[in-house]
Structure formats: structure tokens, C-alpha cells
Amino acid sequence: MMRLNTVASNLANARSTYTNPEDAYRSIKPVFATVYADRAAQTGIASVNVESFVRVEREPVAEYRPDDPKANDQGYVYAAAVDTDEEMVEMLDASRNYQNNIEVVTTLKALMMRTINLGR
Amino acid sequence: MSKIADHLGIHQHALNLRSQRNEVLASNIANASTPNFKARDVNFVQELQKHANHGPMRTTSSQHMTDLPSMSGPVQYRMPTAESLDGNTVELHVEQMQFAENVMKYEASLNFLNRKITGLMSAIKGE
Numbered sequence: 001m002m003r004l005n006t007v008a009s010n011l012a013n014a015r016s017t018y019t020n021p022e023d024a025y026r027s028i029k030p031v032f033a034t035v036y037a038d039r040a041a042q043t044g045i046a047s048v049n050v051e052s053f054v055r056v057e058r059e060p061v062a063e064y065r066p067d068d069p070k071a072n073d074q075g076y077v078y079a080a081a082v083d084t085d086e087e088m089v090e091m092l093d094a095s096r097n098y099q100n101n102i103e104v105v106t107t108l109k110a111l112m113m114r115t116i117n118l119g120r
Numbered sequence: 121m122s123k124i125a126d127h128l129g130i131h132q133h134a135l136n137l138r139s140q141r142n143e144v145l146a147s148n149i150a151n152a153s154t155p156n157f158k159a160r161d162v163n164f165v166q167e168l169q170k171h172a173n174h175g176p177m178r179t180t181s182s183q184h185m186t187d188l189p190s191m192s193g194p195v196q197y198r199m200p201t202a203e204s205l206d207g208n209t210v211e212l213h214v215e216q217m218q219f220a221e222n223v224m225k226y227e228a229s230l231n232f233l234n235r236k237i238t239g240l241m242s243a244i245k246g247e
Contacts, residue, residue, distance in 0.1 A: 003153075032154040044144040044160040044195035048151050097152050100212065104146045107223055111142070114230055115135075119237035 003094040017077040024060035025080035133171040138226040145219045155206040159198040
């Protein structure tokens with residue numbers, strides 16, 4: 001879900017322009033880390049959590065648009081450093097993983113309900 | 121009580137192991153896009169044989185080590201057919217198939233247990 005949120009933020013800012021390249025938006029990516037349960041070596045149970053968010057080290061592209069109100073003296077604006085194709089791939093992968101996890105939870109929940117009703 | 125446990129037979133252990141394996145497989149699927157995560161699985165046959173013959177190993181002293189990863193432990197690392205670049209060895213299609221299979225077999229064990237309990241109940245009631 002965090003990953004889908006970052007993709008949404010990145011895509012929302014994809015077309016914004018800036019006067020200074022330092023101010024330009026750079027895409028945000030979550031860093032995943034495994035959270036191991038107690039005695040994980042024996043049980044093998046692990047969850048996942050977002051450890052931190054990083055901004056990608058990518059330079060914004062300079063575009064020559066003298067009519068843009070944000071253009072600098074030379075007529076250039078800096079577009080946000082967001083690769084929309086990359087974000088779309090990211091979104092697909094994230095939503096598939098999300099669906100997968102929901103499916104697992106639904107199945108396990110159904111199994112648990114049947115186990116609770118054992119012997120009836 | 122042990123007579124009832126004997127009657128239920130291997131299925132109670134099988135159900136336990138299946139549920140443990142479900143948890144491991146769910147962990148794998150949850151970590152499908154975590155870098156450097158190594159997929160794991162329960163060696164079901166080997167674990168069930170332990171129960172069939174002489175029960176699980178027990179720790180009789182507090183100094184016995186219980187949390188060591190070992191080659192013959194219940195949970196082992198999966199050998200990936202194609203490891204991804206970020207060091208993650210979870211292959212979603214494999215995990216999904218294993219999970220589906222495990223859920224099916226869990227239901228089978230559950231059905232066996234259910235039938236056995238129903239049999240016991242009708243014997244008790246004398247119907």
C-alpha cells in the first residue's frame with residue numbers, strides 16, 4: 001500500500017515544472033525490510049515493513065519553454081525527475097503483490113473459520 | 121484422552137504442520153518484493169515422519185540451543201530456479217502453487233479429522 005501511495009505521489013508530480021533544478025521534485029521510493037517473528041530461524045515466519053523512503057538521485061530535465069511563467073533568464077524550466085513508464089511498472093507490480101497478499105489472507109481466514117468449526 | 125488422540129492419528133500432526141507451512145508460505149508472499157529476502161519452506165514429509173515414529177525432539181535443559189538455523193531443521197531455504205537481481209529468491213508463481221496445494225491438503229486433513237470426530241460422536245451417543 002505504501003508503494004502504491006508513493007507511485008501516486010510521483011505520478012501526480014510528474015508534470016510539474018521548477019525554476020531551479022535544486023527545487024525540482026524527485027521520485028520517492030520506499031525501502032522494504034523484512035520483520036522477523038520471534039524464533040524466526042525455526043518457524044520461518046516473517047512480515048514486511050517500510051524501513052525508510054529515499055529520493056532517487058536523478059537530475060531533472062531542462063526544457064526550453066520561454067513562455068512558461070517559471071522559466072529562468074535563459075528560458076529554461078526544469079521538469080520533475082519522474083519516469084512515468086517506470087512508475088507505471090512499479091504500480092502494476094505493487095498492485096499485483098497487494099492482490100496476492102489479500103488472497104492469502106482471505107484463504108487463511110476461511111481455513112481458520114473452518115478449523116474453529118471442527119467437529120460440528 | 122490418549123485413546124482419542126490415538127484415534128485422531130497422524131491427521132492432527134499433519135494439520136499442525138500444514139498450518140505452519142501456510143504461515144511460512146504467507147511470509148514468502150508478503151516479502152515478494154523485499155530485497156535480499158530468502159524464501160523458505162517447511163520440509164513437510166521429513167517433519168511428519170518425526171511425529172509418526174518418535175515424536176518431536178524436546179529440550180530438557182534451558183541451555184539447549186533451539187534457535188539455530190540448520191540443514192535438517194523444520195524450515196529450510198528454497199533453491200530458486202532464477203534468482204532476481206536484488207537477491208530476493210521468492211518466485212511468486214512457485215509460492216502461489218505451493219500455497220494452493222497446501223491449502224487443499226489442509227482442507228483434506230481437516231475433513232479427515234471432522235469425519236473421525238463425527239464417528240466418535242455417533243459412537244458416544246449410540247445413535
